[in-house]
Amino acid sequence: MKHTLALLLLVLMTSVACHKTQPPVTRPMPPPPPPPSDTVSLPPAPPAPVREPVPPEPLAADAVASRSLDDLNRDSPLQSVFFDYDSNELNDAGRAALNANAAVLKKYPAWTVTIEGHCDERGTPEYNLALGERRAVAARAYLLSLGIDTGRLRTVSYGSEFPFDPGHQETAWSRNRRAHFVITAK
């Protein structure tokens, strides 16, 4: 009985200490040890601070978190950001999309993302590689300003090599001038 109490206290103290020194982690805390059968006479446990730092780890029931990477990317919760011709400037719609993406990334802190920069078919393929990179970097910089960790965001430019819409008119081009988000780990 004394033994058990001491053990429980130790566990509690350790948990509190962990909580104080470490930022929220992305893994669930280890479950508390199973209560011994004779805990009836123990004083009620204090509101355990150990409950608080449980990270916003997606629950098994979370429809988004439980999907495979392929499924996630096929119907991605991360929105593309679109740009004007030969421009990497974010417009209002782009910033709104990035705000929403930042919220998703904060909800799922284990996700890492590749931001792909893309261009429409106009312009030259060589320079479009640089332009696509500027777009990816612009999206990345905005996400960093919203507090997303730099290590979670990688950029790559595909220039005009992978149009989303194969058409040859402005409706297609406007959809192809984009920063596209691919979830690469979760």
Place this chain on the structure above:
Amino acid sequence: MMNSVRILIPAAAFAAGIGVIAAQAPAPQPEGPAPQQNDVSIAIKGDIGAPLHYAVPEFRALSPDPETAAAGKVLAEVLWNDLAYEREFDLIPRDTYRTIPQPQSANDVPFDRWRELGADGVVIGTVQRTGNTFHVEMRLYDVKGRSVALGKAYDNITLRNPRAGAHAMSDDIHDSQRGLRGVARTKLTFVSNRQNERLTGTVEKRDSKEVYVADYDGANQQRVTTNGRLNLSPSWSPDGRSIAYTSFMKIVPQILISNIYQGTLDIVTNDRNQAMLPVFSPDGSRVCFMSDRDGQFEIYTMSRDGSNVQRLTNHQSDDGSPTWSPTGTQVAFTSNRSGRPQIWIMDADGSNPRRITFNDSWADRATWSPAPYNEIAYAGQNGPGFDIKIYDVATGQTRVVTDGAGSNESPAFSPNGRHIAFTSTRAGEAQIYTMARDGKQLTKITSTGANTYPNWSR
């Protein structure tokens, strides 16, 4: 220090690819037929100011098998095309001399018949099967002088590719008669999605793009890379035995060098930074490329093994698409430091940058001509599409070479500076074409899938 990693590619991976070339052409001369004898070499002379007229009748088959007979036709046809390509001679249409008898020896060439036809030079050849190769002999006759101007024999011409023999003859004729380095044995490289393979690991529909090589005339198109990802901007080493290219094999683009006759792959850059658009220096020792390793895209050079990296540009703008001057002392590149992308020149250490294009809303992909021309071809835009333009470095004058049909981009000079390979959408999807430097002699090289990023071997 060797920084690059060399990978031996298993032969099986190349069964349908470049291994075929390797088998056909062991080191160090890619196309085998070496001249066996070199008789005389006399330049045929015609009337001053008038072009010389050449005829190339079918080569006489000295072996009875159908392959040899077919080779006799191919050799004449390809040689005719090769000679016509440089426009040094007027080639008399082949169907006008089908009835002129093939001579059985050098003594019974029907010079009178050839003279009637207006020929100044006639190439008479024979082809003989020797085991698994052909032995070919060629004599260029001076019709007026009734003499041999050039005679050569060629061994080890493969049964699979007698065209290589015709290419060697064409280069010899241009060399002996005009002191001209022909391009008949040169090759093109480019990227294509023709294999119709979807990229794995993406949810959008994306086709892989692989590196291909072809003869200068578009024959013998063969795939080089097999990684199933995105590969761009292949660029020949000066010795024509290696191709540097951009590969997205590991998502972040890196520079690789494929040694196509050895079947080995050098991984030249391999880190978290993007490295793209490699071009070999004229002596082959260094590679110029663009990378985002210091933030935005800048231009760098490195040794061929990836060591000894030097930064050439340092500007809050994008600098890319580098090309070396023929002596390696200058680099032309694209920069948007003045707004839209334009062509700039700097010294090879990065000093003295100066802008050279001012009349285009967008200019990119400079490619510097070899000597004796001192020109920079680039893709420039004044209308909806791009045209190939040529800037004369000495005079500062620019001329437009394509005619506004489709969008014309990514020019690459032939090693003698007389031709340009480029991409055009004039017939729909992007295809590779070649043309003479005056815009004439348009030749379509590819037709399957979309084909881009042409580069011409030196």
